[in-house]
Amino acid sequence: MNRVWDNEKTGNLPMDLRRPERERQIRKQTVKHAIRKRSGLSALALVILLSMLLSGCGFVYVDDSRQEESTAQGGLTVVEGSSAEQNSDGKKQDTTGASGDNVDASGDEAAYLSWETFCWADVPAFPGRPYLYINEGVPFFTEEEIEDAENEYYEYYSPLDELGRCGYAMASIDTALMPTEERGDIYWIHPTGWQKESGYERSHLIAFQLCGENDNEKNLITGTHYLNGIGMLPFEEMVGDYVRETDTRVLYRVTPIFEEEEMVARGVLMEAYSLADGGEDICFCVFVYNVVEPSEGKLIDYSTGKVYEGQLEIDTTAQEAVTYIVNRNSHIFHYPDCDGAQSMSEKNKIYFEGTREEALKAGYTPCPNCQP
Amino acid sequence: MKVIVCVEDRGGMLFNGRRLSRDRLVTLDMLVEAGRERLTIEPFSAKLFRGNMTSVHPVENLWEEEGCRGTCLVETSSLKGKEDQIDTLVIYRWNKCYPFDMALRIDLDRYQLEETCEFPGYSHEKITKETYRRKEA
Numbered sequence: 001m002n003r004v005w006d007n008e009k010t011g012n013l014p015m016d017l018r019r020p021e022r023e024r025q026i027r028k029q030t031v032k033h034a035i036r037k038r039s040g041l042s043a044l045a046l047v048i049l050l051s052m053l054l055s056g057c058g059f060v061y062v063d064d065s066r067q068e069e070s071t072a073q074g075g076l077t078v079v080e081g082s083s084a085e086q087n088s089d090g091k092k093q094d095t096t097g098a099s100g101d102n103v104d105a106s107g108d109e110a111a112y113l114s115w116e117t118f119c120w121a122d123v124p125a126f127p128g129r130p131y132l133y134i135n136e137g138v139p140f141f142t143e144e145e146i147e148d149a150e151n152e153y154y155e156y157y158s159p160l161d162e163l164g165r166c167g168y169a170m171a172s173i174d175t176a177l178m179p180t181e182e183r184g185d186i187y188w189i190h191p192t193g194w195q196k197e198s199g200y201e202r203s204h205l206i207a208f209q210l211c212g213e214n215d216n217e218k219n220l221i222t223g224t225h226y227l228n229g230i231g232m233l234p235f236e237e238m239v240g241d242y243v244r245e246t247d248t249r250v251l252y253r254v255t256p257i258f259e260e261e262e263m264v265a266r267g268v269l270m271e272a273y274s275l276a277d278g279g280e281d282i283c284f285c286v287f288v289y290n291v292v293e294p295s296e297g298k299l300i301d302y303s304t305g306k307v308y309e310g311q312l313e314i315d316t317t318a319q320e321a322v323t324y325i326v327n328r329n330s331h332i333f334h335y336p337d338c339d340g341a342q343s344m345s346e347k348n349k350i351y352f353e354g355t356r357e358e359a360l361k362a363g364y365t366p367c368p369n370c371q372p
Numbered sequence: 373m374k375v376i377v378c379v380e381d382r383g384g385m386l387f388n389g390r391r392l393s394r395d396r397l398v399t400l401d402m403l404v405e406a407g408r409e410r411l412t413i414e415p416f417s418a419k420l421f422r423g424n425m426t427s428v429h430p431v432e433n434l435w436e437e438e439g440c441r442g443t444c445l446v447e448t449s450s451l452k453g454k455e456d457q458i459d460t461l462v463i464y465r466w467n468k469c470y471p472f473d474m475a476l477r478i479d480l481d482r483y484q485l486e487e488t489c490e491f492p493g494y495s496h497e498k499i500t501k502e503t504y505r506r507k508e509a
Contacts, residue, residue: 234469245495
């Protein structure tokens with residue numbers, strides 16, 4: 001039977017605290033478990049940690065008793081001994097140069113990210129592509145959430161917060177939830193930060209094709225086409241086709257990430273897990289950026305939703321293993337930081353991993369400007 | 373050697389170590405492609421053929437002498453530099469964009485597109501099947 005959770009009583013709480021008490025208890029246990037794992041740290045590591053704290057480097061290790069306080073501030077990051085640093089904007093930057101997959105360099109550190117505390121400060125700077133892996137691509141679902149989703153399919157949409165913003169949406173996607181009718185109009189819905197003629201799209205958190213939920217204001221945020229059509233849609237298609245093909249369920253959650261009191265989300269955290277096979281076929285955790293396609297030369301004022309002229313900064317160190325960007329039409333390959341690559345439309349990009357020789361052998365021509 | 377691959381619109385094959393999509397009618401068509409022989413697969417692909425395992429032959433390494441024969445479904449290994457071994461390449465296109473972090477890498481200039489057909493899948497609106505033959509040197 002279809003089950004829709006809607007806990008209006010908690011509607012005025014910050015997003016991270018908007019969940020049924022039972023769920024919060026489960027999450028607290030999970031966080032406790034993760035923190036307990038850290039108790040095996042060597043004395044040396046603890047000394048280093050204390051030194052970091054005393055030097056005010058910006059990283060805070062908290063025990064569970066401080067968890068909620070820090071969460072409410074929206075800035076908690078339990079990171080220790082990490083090579084990650086925060087810049088003046090509060091953005092974390094991977095200084096290892098090893099990977100942009102995760103805000104933390106090692107798997108051990110990744111255990112300290114949690115969905116409950118995940119915030120904008122945890123998201124790496126925009127890498128020039130629509131999404132990045134978070135938590136090494138592993139979703140944050142608890143065993144209890146997985147068990148619930150196995151038992152019955154459901155969909156849940158958080159109540160809007162005091163600013164009228166969406167919280168997370170979660171569902172155990174099943175063919176029974178999928179729509180049987182065409183999608184209707186939703187033009188009368190104006191999610192927070194919506195600005196007419198700014199090129200925004202009303203972006204479903206859980207896609208209509210997955211849940212049939214079309215004009216629910218708790219399921220719609222203001223998003224760019226880069227977020228909605230280029231970033232999120234491929235994941236939605238993958239999950240939808242899988243569920244239709246196998247007639248099995250996928251646990252799915254989309255969490256909009258707002259910075260403080262901004263009205264437009266910086267992006268969404270998307271998680272999915274195929275239940276019938278323990279995540280063998282579908283298993284991901286990614287952050288999808290809500291930005292205007294870089295080639296358009298526009299920026300978003302996330303406080304108001306207004307779009308203005310400007311060039312989006314791209315952190316090329318977070319390009320993962322991508323070596324070159326190839327133009328699908330011209331077959332010219334560029335370094336990722338080449339103007340030719342940055343001005344290229346996303347739909348024309350091919351992310352090529354390999355050596356220069358491999359690119360040449362694949363029939364691609366080097367860009368005469370950046371001369372890769 | 374005939375090689376079969378499945379790709380999304382931008383050539384993507386795998387995401388986060390997983391196949392991007394599957395369709396039972398495509399899987400059946402792969403067995404038809406293999407004809408009377410068993411379809412050679414990587415162990416990774418066995419899940420697609422549950423209930424039909426007598427029609428497939430899983431091998432650990434497709435590109436070693438024992439594995440490299442007949443018709444092979446390739447899902448996880450690169451085709452780069454294997455052009456000399458591949459006489460026929462069959463590409464099933466999902467006609468969708470999925471996320472991917474491993475793409476098909478092969479020099480298609482060395483092949484001639486011989487045949488294209490389209491058919492509806494079980495869970496996909498339109499599957500495009502392309503058959504390429506390697507050009508004479």
